[in-house]
Amino acid sequence: EAGVAQSPRYKIIEKRQSVAFWCNPISGHATLYWYQQILGQGPKLLIQFQNNGVVDDSQLPKDRFSAERLKGVDSTLKIQPAKLEDSAVYLCASSLVAGQLNSPLHFGNGTRLTVT
Amino acid sequence: SQQGEEDPQALSIQEGENATMNCSYKTSINNLQWYRQNSGRGLVHLILIRSNEREKHSGRLRVTLDTSKKSSSLLITASRAADTASYFCATSSGNTPLVFGKGTRLSVIA
Numbered sequence: 560e561a562g563v564a565q566s567p568r569y570k571i572i573e574k575r576q577s578v579a580f581w582c583n584p585i586s587g588h589a590t591l592y593w594y595q596q597i598l599g600q601g602p603k604l605l606i607q608f609q610n611n612g613v614v615d616d617s618q619l620p621k622d623r624f625s626a627e628r629l630k631g632v633d634s635t636l637k638i639q640p641a642k643l644e645d646s647a648v649y650l651c652a653s654s655l656v657a658g659q660l661n662s663p664l665h666f667g668n669g670t671r672l673t674v675t
Numbered sequence: 676s677q678q679g680e681e682d683p684q685a686l687s688i689q690e691g692e693n694a695t696m697n698c699s700y701k702t703s704i705n706n707l708q709w710y711r712q713n714s715g716r717g718l719v720h721l722i723l724i725r726s727n728e729r730e731k732h733s734g735r736l737r738v739t740l741d742t743s744k745k746s747s748s749l750l751i752t753a754s755r756a757a758d759t760a761s762y763f764c765a766t767s768s769g770n771t772p773l774v775f776g777k778g779t780r781l782s783v784i785a
Contacts, residue, residue, distance in 0.1 A: 563717070600761050601679075601775035602718065606758070615772050650717055663708060664773065666717030 561585065563667035565651050569596050569674045577639035580670045583632070584653030590614075592664065593626055594650040602650055608634065642673045648672070679707075679764040679776030687782040694751040696779040698764030699744075705767040709749050709776055712761045712778070721749075722763075756785045 566584040572578050584591050586615065589610055594602035608615040611631040619626070623642070638645055647663040648669040656662040682697045698707070706725045710718040724731045724740045724747065731738045737750040751758055761778040768774075 575783045594775075599777070601765075601777045603775070607772055652717075663720035663723060664710075664718070665720070668715070668717045671715075 563651055563653055563665055563668035565649075565670055567670055568668065569673075571675065572641055574643055574674050575624075575640040577637065578641055578672060579638075579645070579675070580636045580649050580672075582634045582636070582650075582651030582667060584634075585655075585665055588653035588655050588665070589633050590615055590654045590656070590662075592652040592654075593634070594652065596648045596650055598647070605636070605649075636637050638672075641672075643674050646672055646674045679766050679774065681762070681764055681776045681779040683779060684777070685780045685782070687784065688754055688783050690754060690756055690783055692754055694754050694758070694781055694783070696749045696762050698747045698749070698776060700747075700764075700766050701745065702766075702768050704742075705769070707738075707747050708765045708767070708773070709736075709738060709747075710763045710765060710775075712763065714760075718763065725754070751781075754781075754783045756783050761785045 566581050567646045570595045591608045593605040596602045605619045606616040606626045608628045611628050648671050650669045652664040652666045654664050679700045708723045709721045712718045722733050722738050724738050735752045737738045740747045761780050763775050763778045764773045765773045
């Protein structure tokens with residue numbers, strides 16, 4: 560089975576610019592997640608989708624971050640405008656079973672964002 | 676917020692030795708999962724242990740869970756250079772999203 564696909568792998572932008580990341584989950588996986596991983600730390604959940612609906616976006620900085628999963632398959636995460644502290648790896652993950660209970664996550668290789 | 680806290684933060688061992696990493700958490704859980712992350716890559720799921728289980732094995736991996744102490748350990752036996760990676764525990768509680776710790780960086784020296 561193909562894994563979670565993410566693009567681009569790397570992105571360098573200046574502060575106050577905008578950037579978008581794309582994710583295509585494993586086929587048939589209903590749940591999709593975006594995580595932010597700052598260097599030396601564990602992943603922090605930004606947003607969770609169940610099909611095309613948002614389940615949890617409590618830690619998403621909504622003044623600058625937005626995400627969508629219009630057709631319940633692939634997803635985009637956007638940052639506008641970017642700040643220096645947004646420099647991190649943005650990881651997309653998906654899971655087969657609805658919700659979190661007893662359901663392992665499958666991660667993509669992430670997009671490394673550097674804001675200068 | 677990060678519920679799981681791994682200990683130690685970094686561990687360096689010789690190939691063939693065993694590596695033990697610990698994870699402590701604060702609230703009751705549905706299950707606890709361990710993931711591995713190689714440098715520059717995404718996380719890979721290793722093993723899941725449910726709250727009513729005490730021990731689980733998968734190949735060279737052994738995971739224990741002590742819910743009374745709110746702690747778990749991951750043991751990698753007969754380590755190999757390819758085991759060099761960061762290891763994260765993640766907890767599932769109620770309907771809240773999976774929460775990851777800060778990880779343990781394991782270096783296995785050939």
